[in-house]
Amino acid sequence: MEVVGDALVFLRTLKTKYGLGAVSVRVFGYTHNIILDPTLAKRAFEHPPASFDPTSITWTILHRVFGAPAASQHQYISVFRRMCALLTKYFLKRQYAAEIIARTATNMAEILPQLIQVPGHGDCANTATQLPPLVRRSFSRATLQALTGKTFLDAHPTLLDDLWTLDESFAELALGVPSWLPIPKLRRASAARTRLTHALEHFITLEQDAQDPTASDAIRSLNELWRSENIPIPARTAILTSIFWAMQPNSTNAAFWMLLRILSTDNLAERIRSETAPFIHPTPTSTSSININISTNTHDLPNSCPLLRACFHETLRLHHGPWSTRRTRSAITLHTDKETYLIPCNEYIHVPHGLEYTSETHFQDAKTFNPDRFLRPEARTESLHFFGAGSSMCKGYAYAEASILVFVACALHTWDIKPAHGQWKLPRAKSTGGVERAVEDVDVSVTVRRL
Known part of the structure; x- marks a missing residue:
């Protein structure tokens, strides 16, 4: 990989x-x-x-990467199709997906304005930061919190970092490289997986005992299925880890690249703000922050904002290399x-x-970021298979797309982001078999937007 x-x-x-x-x-x-x-x-x-x-x-990955006990394989296979049906229900079917997208949007509206602390009333001082970790702290937190609820994530502040640490050794673990070998990143991944297991054991107990009312219906339904089939706790924690992992690196990397590409393209951020204005309503506060009010129909964002969606497709075309x-x-x-x-x-x-994706045979100026190519009447995205194809297609692709679009729109309405050193420069990237991961920081200067 x-x-x-x-x-x-x-x-x-x-x-x-x-x-x-x-x-x-x-x-x-x-x-x-x-x-x-x-x-x-x-x-x-x-x-x-x-x-x-x-x-x-899927079992091989669940066992090798996420630590599912070998003895649980038969039980996992017995509930596999029903788990897929539940994930499809909550992440693809409109009436259920709208609920989790709304939870995610609410989280983003709360989290994004708090991340950039600007001192003083009316002060418009800049905050120096790096764009990749800024996206992680906001997008990753908002999406995972939509599933687990706030109480659990507050109690386990290292969980997001542990998912990323595990992801860094995904390929080696999937190939069966023993995690006990004296390879530093494998040791870190093993320790992260242990912490994730302990945290999710706590989460399952909280949810099972109805002590965390903020957990999503999707998680409750999965846990009810596992409980009815006597799936052991270690297998449940492995499955949950795999679901949380599937939500994080690829989508977060896509959100980062999409935001960076929009910011670094002349006038594109303003075009997106104008297009998404009916859905995102920022209002100033008495301090130098803002409140973000999000329309209740944010699940319609992909269909109502063609330019924003075109940016998403163009970002994946340039930075995503999925395999089925x-x-x-x-x-x-x-x-x-x-x-x-x-x-x-x-x-x-x-x-x-x-x-x-980057072949001149299929795309003119294939290595140039040009979202307008997907606004043309003849443009087709069905054959691009950004989320896989057939029965192995990602069950959460509709949620992933909507959450990324909502995040980028919220970020553009919340912050003015400029390159710290004069001009935008794309960082070096590492191919992962999914969405590329930036291996260099992107230094930025962030200001809460003045309305």
Whole structure:
């Protein structure tokens, strides 16, 4: 995973220079088939679900990365589909997703104005900070608090940092590298996972005993399912950790890149403020802060603010390289007009959706940030698969999109953000197999907006 970015360049070369539709590599005793041709990828996803093992990959990650006990595998598999149904219900279905998006928006309206402390009444002094941690402290807190409630996060202030520490070693843990090896970041990840486990044991107890009324209905429903099926607490904490992790690094990184791209593009921030004004209503306070009043229909933001949404799509196009992965349960055959590929049972299929995102064949000036390209009538985003495809598509993609759009709109209405050193400069980034992670700070000067 450390070289995913270089891998995409290499795979793109194989496809364009040699015309290969797929390549196979053998790693740790397993054959991995990487699909390069979009037609082949479509054929793969058209195979019936019975052709693939729906749980082997998710269980492996749950066990190796998040610490689920090996003895819980059968119980996990027995409730897997019902868990997916619950996640789909609360994060995709409009009437339920609207509730959690509203909780998130309320959190953002409370958290963002408090993060920049400006001394004195009416004073407009600047606060020097770095943009990546500013986004983490605001976006990450608001989204996770929407699920867990405020009481739990206040009691466990290191939880967000622990999720990020665990994420830094995700690839190594997923590959089965023992966490006890004397590798500093693996040791840090192991310690973070232990703290997360203890914190979530406390959370499950609070929720189970109805001591935390601020927890979301989604979490309550999951816990009721686990309790009814006698899922042990260690397995529950591992599943919750995986859900919280899934909400954090990718979405937070996307929020950072989107905000930075908007700020560094001439006049784009003002265009976004104008477009989102019907939803975000900042009002001045008696001090140098502001109150953010958010419309009750923020779940409609993606459909009502096409420019904001176009910025989201363009950000993911440039900074996201998602892969879809399946493990075959039976042999499958993939055809194009020129080639036929046979993929035997118990092999992996990988589709790197980001292969074409920065290709001049598909996008004019492909490496230029230009959200207006997605405002054209002929623009299509369905084939870009930002959140995976088929049965492995992220169950929380609608919530992720809405929460990022709400955050960026709130941030632009709350703060004036300028580069600390004269001009905007994009930081170096590290490819992760998801949304890129900035590996350099972006120094900024932040002022609460004067209305």
